[in-house]
Amino acid sequence: MQLGDILDDVSIDVATSSLEITRVENDSRDCTPGTLFFAMPGTVQHGARFARDAVARGASCVVADDDLKLEVPVVVVPTSQLRALLAHASATLTGHPETKAKLVGVTGTNGKTSVTSIVASLGRALSWNTASIGTLTNERTTPAAPELFRTLAAIVANFDPATNDALIALEVSSHALDQHRVDGLRFCVAAFTNLSHDHLDYHGTMEEYFQTKAALFTSEYAKRAVIWTDDPFGERLAAMTELPVTRASRGDAVDVNTSLLGSTFFWRGHLVNSPLVGDYNVDNALLAMAIMSTLGADDAQVAASMGDVTSVPGRFDVLYGRDVTVIVDYAHTPEGLQRLLGDVRSLRPQGRIITVFGAGGDRDRSKRPEMGRVVSGASDFTIVTSDNPRSESPDAIIDAVATGFTPGAQVVRESDRRRAITLALESASVGDVVVLAGKGHESTQTVGDLVIPFDDLVVAKELLK
Numbered sequence: 476m477q478l479g480d481i482l483d484d485v486s487i488d489v490a491t492s493s494l495e496i497t498r499v500e501n502d503s504r505d506c507t508p509g510t511l512f513f514a515m516p517g518t519v520q521h522g523a524r525f526a527r528d529a530v531a532r533g534a535s536c537v538v539a540d541d542d543l544k545l546e547v548p549v550v551v552v553p554t555s556q557l558r559a560l561l562a563h564a565s566a567t568l569t570g571h572p573e574t575k576a577k578l579v580g581v582t583g584t585n586g587k588t589s590v591t592s593i594v595a596s597l598g599r600a601l602s603w604n605t606a607s608i609g610t611l612t613n614e615r616t617t618p619a620a621p622e623l624f625r626t627l628a629a630i631v632a633n634f635d636p637a638t639n640d641a642l643i644a645l646e647v648s649s650h651a652l653d654q655h656r657v658d659g660l661r662f663c664v665a666a667f668t669n670l671s672h673d674h675l676d677y678h679g680t681m682e683e684y685f686q687t688k689a690a691l692f693t694s695e696y697a698k699r700a701v702i703w704t705d706d707p708f709g710e711r712l713a714a715m716t717e718l719p720v721t722r723a724s725r726g727d728a729v730d731v732n733t734s735l736l737g738s739t740f741f742w743r744g745h746l747v748n749s750p751l752v753g754d755y756n757v758d759n760a761l762l763a764m765a766i767m768s769t770l771g772a773d774d775a776q777v778a779a780s781m782g783d784v785t786s787v788p789g790r791f792d793v794l795y796g797r798d799v800t801v802i803v804d805y806a807h808t809p810e811g812l813q814r815l816l817g818d819v820r821s822l823r824p825q826g827r828i829i830t831v832f833g834a835g836g837d838r839d840r841s842k843r844p845e846m847g848r849v850v851s852g853a854s855d856f857t858i859v860t861s862d863n864p865r866s867e868s869p870d871a872i873i874d875a876v877a878t879g880f881t882p883g884a885q886v887v888r889e890s891d892r893r894r895a896i897t898l899a900l901e902s903a904s905v906g907d908v909v910v911l912a913g914k915g916h917e918s919t920q921t922v923g924d925l926v927i928p929f930d931d932l933v934v935a936k937e938l939l940k
Contacts, residue, residue, distance in 0.1 A: 478511065478536060481564050482550065491548040494535050499565045499621045508533035511568075513561045514543070516554060538564075558620075562659030565624040572627035573660050576604070576634070576641035579766055580657065580697065582648070582688050583668025585811045586759050587616070590668060591644035592787040593751075593763035598642045600780035601772060604634035609646030611788060611916060617651030620659065642770065649674055649687045657696065664769050665697035665718070666762060670708035671810030676839040685711075692716040701765045703758065723765040728757055735793055735800070735822055743768075745778035753791040754818045760784075789915025791818070792932055796939040799903040803931045805915025807835065807862070809845040812912060816853035819908055826906030827855035829899045832913050833862030833892070834876050836869075836921075843872065844879030850912070851884035856902060859888050860895035862913040863921045892920065893934055900938050911935060 479492030481499075497509035503525035506512055512529035514522035514537055526537050530547050537545055538561075540554040552560060566573060581590045591607040598605030608626055610616050618626060627643065634641055647665075651657055670685055678684040685708055692700050692712060700718040703709045705725055713720050728747075731740040737750040738757050742764060749760050760781060767777045786792070794801040800823065806815040812832065819828055830850050834843045851857045859876050861869040869890040880886050889895040899909045911931040914920075920929035 503529035506532040510534040514539040558655040562620040565620040569628040579644040580647040580662040586668035587646040589759040594644040596784040600783040603640040606630040607644040616648040662697040666701040669706040798905040830854040836865035836867035843875040847876040847879030852881040
């Protein structure tokens with residue numbers, strides 16, 4: 476496609492306008508011949524520093540907020556227009572895939588992956604074309620515009636043309652909203668799960684964190700809202716948004732029964748038989764079903780389709796050993812850990828809870844003591860270990876977590892995660908539950924500059940043998 480057709484609202488000369496563009500990028504490392512490179516301002520460095528690298532890799536043109544001296548044409552636009560132009564260029568080059576499906580955007584601290592996955596499963600059960608984008612499919616929870624629109628285009632291209640209903644559920648992180656990664660998208664439904672302590676290293680305060688999330692619930696981004704109002708921030712959001720709101724809450728479920736085999740309850744007068752384990756997955760299911768109903772699906776069919784929903788990788792995965800049960804879960808915030816361990820206790824009131832967990836390096840340090848308080852208070856035996864320490868010292872992270880331990884709690888520290896899991900299983904007696912928290916579906920461990928293969932589920936299966 477010619478550059479003039481991509482940057483149709485920008486004044487450029489005839490020669491530059493006729494350049495053939497095959498790719499849009501804002502990461503110089505991904506540039507190839509024919510790329511239109513956007514030199515974007517970043518939180519640490521400006522993309523202009525990498526413009527020459529982009530050109531060396533094949534970029535045919537650079538869009539920047541300053542007149543860079545390069546061997547290829549440079550299109551200069553105001554800084555305030557860069558992000559919107561990046562989204563517009565990405566959407567145009569990929570054929571505007573965002574217009575070819577109903578988009579659902581799910582935001583919140585915990586539950587985004589589960590809700591988007593359940594929505595996609597429900598859509599498939601109803602014979603819709605469906606897909607989800609997020610933690611399980613892309614490196615970033617919400618990809619930057621070039622990758623996001625390419626992903627949307629690839630999904631739409633694989634949809635069955637004979638099926639009329641098409642749905643894509645997208646996890647929308649607070650970072651993505653703050654960095655305008657979803658600019659250019661208009662969601663049929665924006666959904667909110669909850670808000671709790673996380674990412675304050677980036678946002679600074681809970682109020683800033685909330686206001687960033689709230690930006691999704693405006694007419695710029697969405698047509699309707701589905702909000703979990705049992706959360707105080709959700710209740711506040713429902714009261715302040717000008718979008719039409721469908722409220723979802725635990726009160727929507729009647730006669731709830733949960734076990735390690737799943738859960739049953741009534742929703743809007745219809746029996747729901749869900750294979751998803753954990754009390755928190757009842758909440759996730761209620762929100763997902765409300766989303767599908769808001770999209771126009773029949774309530775009775777939605778309720779029946781919950782029986783066909785597939786489990787979400789790394790979310791309350793259950794393994795059975797000869798004497799012990801192991802649960803692998805992605806919970807990595809104080810609220811997420813509290814909910815997870817509370818569910819485990821209710822499902823297995825007899826026997827001890829032995830929890831292995833850690834806190835991520837180069838991430839919100841302020842939540843570490845609170846994570847230590849929650850886990851040591853809710854577990855009978857706690858083993859604190861490493862969880863992607865990245866550039867930080869594993870022992871320093873453990874020290875920070877340890878400042879929050881409940882006095883008198885039985886706690887040990889073992890920075891090697893495999894040895895920590897081994898210790899947990901060796902310490903377990905008949906009827907005990909070993910909880911491996913924090914990594915869930917992840918298949919690697921990042922230590923310094925090394926990315927090491929490591930999967931809690933795989934390691935647990937090996938050790939259980």
